[in-house]
Amino acid sequence: MNTRNILAVSTAAPGGWRPGRLTARHNLWSGIPWLLLFSAALVAQFYLGFIYQSNETTNLPMRLARGTAWSLLVVLAVLWLPVMRHAVSALRRSRLGEGLPLDKAKSVHRWLGHLFIALALVHGANYLGYFTTLNAPFTDILFGREPDLLRAMRTTMYEFVSDDEYIDITERWIAAGMPKDMYEAELGYFIKDECGKCHSSSSTQTYAIPGMPITNYAEAASWTGENIQSRQFRINMSGLVLFVLGAALWIFSLKHFRRRHHHLFQRIHRLGYLFAALLLLHIPSLEWIYLPLVGLAAELYLSRRHHLYRDCIARLTPLEGNVVRLEIDRPQGMILRAGHYVRLRIPALSRKEWHEFSLTGQRPTAEGDSVVLKIRCSGDWTGRLQATLAGKTEHTLQVDLRGPYASPVAHALKTGEWVLVAGGIGVTPFLGLIREILREPGMHREFHLVWMVREPALLEWVRPLVERLCERRDIRCHWYFYLTDLPEDGRPPVWLERVQGEPGVRLRSGMPDWSTLAAEIAVQSRRPTCFVCGPAALASDVVRVCRRRGWPVRLEQF
Template identity: 25%
Template sequence: MTRRDQELLNRVRAVFREHAGADRRMGPAQIGELLGIREPRLAGAILRVLSPGSQASIGESEFRLAVIRLVLAEEEARLAFVFRLHDADADGALGTADLASLLEASVRQNRISLTPREMNGLSAALLARADRDRDGRIDYGEFLALLDEFPLVRNELGKSVAPWFRLEEERRKRRRTSRGLPRRLSGFLFGVLPHLVNRYLLGLLYLAANLFLFLRAMQAYAAAGAPLAIQIARGAGACLNLNGALILLPVMRGWLTRLRHSPLAFLLPLDQHIDIHKALGHVLLGFSLLHSAAHLFNYFSLGTPLARSLFGTAAGLSGLILLAAFLLMWSLSTHPIRRSRRFELFFFSHLLYLVWFAAALLHAPNFWKWALAPLGLFVAELAVRRFRASRVSHIREAQLLPSTVTHLKLDRPRSFTFRPGDFLFLKIPALSRFEWHPFTISSAPEQADHLGLHIRGLGNWTRELHERFARIPEEDRRLPVLLHGPYGTPSNEIFRSRIAVLVGAGIGVTPFASILRSLMLRRESGLALSLEKVYFYWLNAGQESFEWFTDLLARLETRGMSDFLELSMYLTGVRIDATSGLMKIGMDLLGRRDQRDLTTGLKTITSFGRPDWESIFSQLARRHGYGAVSVFFCGPYALAQIVRFAARACGFRFRKENF
């Protein structure tokens, strides 16, 4: 036995012992737990195939032998496993009863909602397509011929079953698209490198400025004969002046929106403004701690009472206030706090910036020189926000959608002008007198009578919004609201692109809903567009989430835009495996026949599982050229990293929404 075989054997043994019962055997319940299968019929069918001689349970040696054979087997043996899985009576053919039983269980397992007519149609569609000799059954040869018509499903079924059994996958061959070196180099030079140069050049200038200020302050105090601790404290203080002034710039949403529509937009990292603000906060914390530690060391070395040094001088007292205020702001803005559904902790603690700046102006004699321009711009920004926030609107309609999404239609103020993809801040005094929350506008600018917002219930405020409207009748939902905005986002750049890829995950589709509506209305009105082609990808974990914008997507499909717009839907909560492969084929057959996808009701057929972004972008690069495509993303951070990597590999520009 080779070392690799021994490792596989050990992994299979460990998996079995982790899930086996007290009798050291695995029944349907343990098989279901191992494979993440809730449906007893599916777990029982798998147990039947793994252990043909026993319907009740399987022992370790039998399990180990069956799984290792599957892992090491060629594709045809794995496909034979799928066939036997559906052959409930083990007669070597799949009849109507065999198919109906497993298909119904698979539909329930994957939480797909089908009508009784659609459910019955799955088995009929599979038999009509695969039963070539018209004997009312599908034999193994006909089963393989059917899979040949659906290569993507066959590829998934033919892969190693090791991931299914929570083992490291063996002998998996990843097909990587071959890209010519000249085309890759061209895409990098013209699509990615300019943005990397701008970003890293600004970063180097920032680091150089901090280093220069730190060393200059140390040198000045060293020349004056100050001890080393004071030199370090003054160096850190000089850097605090710079970073304390800079930290306001990334949160001036109004000025950032103006910059997005100026020639400077290409030179500045506007898409990363939130990340820059966070980074500056971490830098401020570091220099604050260094500054404080150096002064404390100096106090101890002088032998003066610590309490008198801290509380008996204006510098000491203001320094304590600065450090306490900043530590509170920093600690309550960390990721665990912001994701704990206690937004109010972050919001109200950040109001301490007023205390911090007041104390900084008292503590540091030269800080006003650094902060004058940023504070002036910030005060102007607040004045504009105050003016805009005085615009009162009302909720015209509140519609409750699946997955605790609330669709609000607001009366649109006359002076409210925005671009597709913009967001606004909303306050509903009936819910909270103080809280403002940012939401992307999902309606189009061309819809002059209302503003649309789709709000997912993720935090206390958004969940309360959904629950409140669920409790009250429609006639009582016309509540007053306050708005300020709009503010620009990276999605604004779509209309400057030639080829655009829009990737929305879950409720992250909202900016693209506004953009797609606007594109449809502009094309219908005959307006010229620089965009030549748009590819839209929408990923949802559950079927019900597609209901949020099904009406919009259905309209797009019927407006003759297929030459301009390609739609792709992915149901990521369903994976194609041995239990769902035939279900997917049956749903596709019915969808093609009726020209209506069973998952969404659209003409576009929904794919199961996660997209292969490397393959998708490689195909687009061959079609349009490396570096010719701009990718716009709105969704979770982890998925953003995957899409960004695949896009950059093809020289595509990548833009991500940030709030």
């Protein structure tokens, strides 16, 4: 039998029903306004920092250092957001999420990381260069060996010091141990009226710094620390450590390290918590990062307390094609929905590594619902997982779960026409989606499932779904199976031959001609929403063809 010619007619739901859907224009352009807004904030912040002018010590290196510092505040404010899984999941379930580029959240996070390390390098290098231009030893400035107030009076605040005598008075006051009576008699008027022009919580000066007030004795005394007690030492040293940590996070997040040494990538990334703590020491004004830090704290609570399920009983069984099936007793309180995924840790393999897997839907059992994962064993961690079977047909183990979290497929139930494109194991989120609609009596749906699969035996995964959908007339279903490796006899599975003529089934060899396939689908559906889960090359081909036709595209990325 020539499998290229196997074709059955699709069944159709009666009537002229057309489901609601995301618009293609909205899908194509949703990320651009946010990119423009972010770019405008970045440029505006750089300009505000760059135009600073205090005195003759304000040179180009200082301006570049300040400009990039203010720009970094914008990057830091949004760097954490794309990887806050609970926040992203909540947005995916809301209307607001339809206007955000959530499908590319991890890509956005990576590019923000590249931008951060570049700006941080410019910021640090220019500040170090600026220190060499000042009339003081470089190491004295770097390690804060002069009291902060004196250093500022001789450099950045010099323009506002009307008489050098006040610098001498301040130096004698600090040397005398900062007596309050001396401050009131000789220094208080100057500190309040001159320094307070900018360093006041109510100042309206152009270069006002209301977050660093110097208007009374207590505030002035707080700026007299030196060496390890000085703010200059704190800012400089925390900045150097932040750059080293940021560089380590960046290097181990690069594609080469992330894929080859995933366990190191996860361990190094935990330094991000230390990074956040050091920001509190380095940044004088925290207004930009208050909200992200609160969000990060909430994310940590939900991940480590509220949505963490330990010691779940799981059963591991082998499947065809180097794939294993992990069935986990659903933890009490875990609510599963179509298009969700979980993070999995197996303490017997590693107590540090977490991995993300799509859910194929919940299955009823005698003891209750179970969570089912299908895992292709292609790396170190999955190889060790497969090795635990050691020739057995089933192996019981304990696992920890986090989640569940919403993936792009969670948006599918908001629409009614879908094109579901999967490569190999990437079919798993779509299996959960189809099971979900089977539990919705009377809900009109239409979908086209395009699945490229190497092992014909894996088609057994969809067999119960195909057979059950044969009995439904409110769901229009079209199945496109592409076998990249044909069996020796050239014949499809027996059960596929039996159901031909019920749901629409197309079984072909090789890879799809995407333009031709899109034209076939367009005859059946005017503007479906396309969901893709598979390798990057597959996603690129599908996105190009779908966008040419004006179809919205959602990508599943892990």
